[in-house]
Amino acid sequence: MPQPESSIWGNILTCAEIGLHVYGMMAEHNSGIVVDADYAKEVLSEEALQAGExxxxHIYFDDAKSIIPAYELLKKDAITDPEFKEWCGSPEKLAQDGEFFAPEYFGGMTPPATTPWGDITESQEFYNGISMVNHDGEWALAVHQTIANHCLSEMAQEVAAGQENYLFFPLDACSIPVYELSASHPAILEQIINEDSLVHTLCEDHPVYVTMHNLHVEEWGRIYDQPAPRSLFLQIQLDQEARFPVTEQYEKSPQFHQDSTSLRERPDNFFEPTEEPEW
Known part of the structure; x- marks a missing residue:
């Protein structure tokens, strides 16, 4: 069967054979693995077939789901392209990444059992591989290393303590991972109850991070300090503050930037080009 000449993802940009009747495709609206339908029914499991379209x-597996046929084909030594084979690594590595990209097939990430500071006595799961854990009355944000590798910057990971497959961030040192994960995980964005507190904490505790961030984003996406309490951007922080008050004094001052916007919103006057001329 020849390689596909059209795609459900729009115009084909590149298409290369990575195995017999198996293609790595990049198209206008998506990318992934495309497998000849008859061949797929011979070599892939029913569960894998259901993940494709x-x-x-042909059967199409988009960017996230493509890890499923890659895993099964690699186990059968059906991947022949050396570069793609090297990128895949081992089936074990793909299975580990698959817990993040396709948990419905590979299964979810095993929750942490202990922290660098002691055993976990209580936990609140936010998302597969992300949770709040309690040790000796102290809460910390736990992020699986696989998620950290794909979603967190090096600066975020530097402030963590590692234990087995997880990174742990104490409540007073979790502003960077919360900020970054809120961009990729809506479940984390929902946990933020005070965005001004989050940006103030970032500016107060991590000025170098804020400077580097602002250098690489458009004006509307930059972080500007706000008059708000430090480390009170999560409900669990607010609950802890209510139990053990440690009031931070701050005053509204002209030095704070007054044009700050919601973390994930553009300002109303953000200019976006249209097909019509602006007179």
Missing amino acids: SQGD
Whole structure:
């Protein structure tokens, strides 16, 4: 069966054979692995087939789901392209990454059992591989290393303490991972109850991070300090503050930037080009 000449993802930009009847495709709206339908039914499990989208003579596995056929084909030594084979690594590595990209097939990430400071006595799961854990009355944000590798910057990981497959961030040192994970995980964005407190904490505790961040984003996405309490951007922090008050004194001052916007919103006057001329 020849390689596909059209795609459910729009115009094909590149398409290379990475195995017999197996193609790595990059198209206008998505990318992933495309497998000849008849061949796929011979070599892939029923569970893997259900993860793809069938159209015409091929089955399409998008960017996230492509790890499923890659895993099964690699185990059968059906991947022949050396570069793609090297990128895949071992089936074990793909299975580990699959817990993040396709937990419905590979299974979710095992929750942490202990922290660098002691055993976990209580936990609140936010998302697969992300949770709040309690040790000796102290809460910390736990992030699986696989998620950290894909979603967190090096600066975020530097402030963590590692234990087995997890990174742990104490409540007073979790502003960077919360900020970054809120961009990729809506479940984390929902946990933020005070965005001004989050940006103030970032500016107060991590000025170098804020400077580097602002250098690489557009004006509307930059972080500007706000008059707000430090480390009271999560409900669990607020609950802890209510139990053990440690009031931080701050005053509203002109030095604070007054044009700050919601973390994930553009300002109303953000200019976005249209097809019509602006007179």
